Amino acid sequence: MDLVKGAAKVARAMVACMAMLACMGIVPAHAQRVDPDIRVLRALLEKAEPEIDLARAKLVIDQLIDPTIDIEGTLAKLDVMAAAVRASAGPRAKSSEIAQVLRSYLYDAGPWNNRQPFRFDLEGDPLGHKIAGKLLTNYLATKKGNCVSMPTLFVLLAQRLGLEATFAASPNHYFVKYRDETGRWYNLETTSGGHPRRDESYQRDTPMTPQALKNGIYMRPLSKKESVATVMVDVLLDHYKDAGKPEKVIAIADLALEHYPSDIDAMLDKGYAYYLLIRDFQNKYPMPRDIPPEERQRFRALERNNRLWYEKAEALGWREPDAGADARYMEMLKSVKSN
Template identity: 30%
Template sequence: MKYFIITLVLSITNFAKAQQNKFYDDAFQTINNMLADKQAYSFKSAVLSVEDAYYQGKLDTVEVNRKIKFMANFAKKIIASRDLTYDGNDKVAVSKYAAIFSIICQETPIVINKDTLHYKPFSYDFNDVFGHKELTNLFVSKLVNTQKGNCNSLPYLYKILAEEIGADASLALAPNHIYIKHNIKSIGWYNTELTSGVFPQDAWLMASGFIHLDAIQNGVYMKALTDRESLALCLVDLANGYKRSFPENDGSFALKCAERALEVYPYLVTALILKAETHKEQYQKLVATEPKAKELLSLLNKEYKHIHEIGYRNMPEGMYLEWLVSLKTERKKYEDTRLSH
């Protein structure tokens, strides 16, 4: 009887773990289906599937979607009621970009039953900006529920809203950072920085001191990502969530995510680092004299060497925060004067 009870408990525990893993497997499949054109592309669906996996199926996606829909409808109302001072033949697209920017970064009046209310913009949350204490601090669902976000959730929400209203928006990467790039006919490419509500020149990005020329040439940083490459980011997010949920994992799921992401975006440095760090964790669990350990060590050296050769340089978190704040404190120095507000 005692043996039966122990067996039953173990079976229940294993079933629970399998159910937990199923959420991550389903999220991976959702994103992979989009990459394989077996499912309609939706950045919102990809992002929320990652977050729901971390919440083990308990994310209130209905409420998150409701809030996103409200913002999308609000953006449409702004577009309809505001005549943008821009005369390019891509005015319709630019008006959409401006409306989303207003919702995220500017206090915007709303008239309800003849009363004017002021919609408050999102603010930057300096608490746990890298999600070390709680990974959900990086989530779009946390952003829409608290109006506070960071350089992960804010550009993700921007891209989601762009898709909701039929606009294009490209994510772009910098050390520890994500921002938005747009291309309009009057000036070409320009940057949108949502953490401070500013349109910075490339000079600000370079001012970090951690963007090597090789990283730009290889498309590691400052590249306008395609929709498929944005899905690759979601795969890295999914792997990081899995590793946080199951710290004693064997590394296979993280490697599957990293390798699929790299098939889409070979120079995605977060995926390259994820792959190398996972191999490092596997190596540390082995006895140094084992043949597998020597093989992993050789692989690790090659991986880290490649990451350095393509231009990646580690940016200390303290320096990142100083760099981020510099855009506000030195706004005149770094703001793109080609754009009027």
């Protein structure tokens, strides 16, 4: 009986100790309650590359933002779209011919789409700031997209058609990388009808450092796992930034970086999350001298982490956009849309 009481006392002490450590942020990951979103994302990211279904991954992540999303129904809709492209291309079509039919199916007006093609939302949300505009189901419903939703649909359909297509990034922008039957890679700009664009064009319109190119954070085709970690998870990170949940942002960014260590978006989101925590601290204590002694260590840790993650991004070649970056980006989008 004394042993049972002793064990119970030890257990209570351990629980109290773990609670204290949790408050300090140093509880081992396995000892903490696993956040449901983290559990879902980890299951996706721990799949072997050939087992990753990008369409399902996208919808599972989007459903964390909008629980009303019908995953199976949307997958069935994608299958119907892919079947229509395959039938139009014919049984003996080469990869490049199927890609051209897919491009026309999505972006040219015709009876196959009731003369309502998918188009870039130049007037409504051209910079892709609205979370809803990045959800696949919203894009399918409205046919108005941005540089997240538009390449996403193209890649998901291309992969269902057996084409070698994936995502690539330039600063604040995603596009499609496609390799044809000859082994040649093309950049396809879905915001302007899926037409090819040269590397030099992206490097001119969305400037990137030689260091960034050397480190592969821009312009290269992403693996499926990298695509999930950055293109798809980044929408969830934006959702939690908008919701004012920086701790959640940090936890999700950590998971993304675990599987894609060069994920610039996750680094920047993590740095921004620490800024939000610093801002909350400063709202509570307007002057540094107002911070109680027992909380100063945490405040300094927040400042260090805020600097750390921006410095990590800069070390890979990322640079802070200047004041005119958004205006130049808009001009680029208008230019490619008119070509």
